[in-house]
Amino acid sequence: MNFDNGTCDEISKRCFDGVKRYDEFGDLSDDSFRLKYDSKENLDRSYNGSLFNHWR
DSSP states (O other): OTTTTTHHHHHHHHHHHHHHTTOTTOOOOTTTOOOOOOOHHHHHHHHTTOHHHHHO
């Protein structure tokens, strides 16, 4: 639902804007910046609630 209404895109844009101001060499671009969303439900179902397993 948040993908459909643009909320995820807005969060990504705000995060990118926040990080970009510290990119003194200009290496960060819209194409290279990735922010992945997931749900607590998927974390519990797929990784038994373990963030350690999710990030590996």
